[in-house]
Amino acid sequence: MATRAGLECPVCHEEIGRGEQLEAHLYxxxxxxxxxxxxxxxxxxxxxxDISE
Structure with missing residues (x-):
């Protein structure tokens, strides 16, 4: 069975653990x-x- 990559924080690029919410991590x-x-x-x-298009 394939596993899904964890969600990554766009600010620090840390992987967000299972059960942890991105919003809570950011806050x-x-x-x-x-x-x-x-x-x-x-x-x-x-x-x-947008300008370069």
Missing amino acids: NDHSKRALAGFVATEAVAMEED
Whole structure:
């Protein structure tokens, strides 16, 4: 039987354990500054992709 890869945190790339929720991991393991930086970086990257098309 094939096994499914675990969910990975988009901020720190740590694997989220079975039974653990991504939202809980983000809330408990990352500062507001780290989350804001990640969101800002992703938004800029998405905008650059839109412009380059």
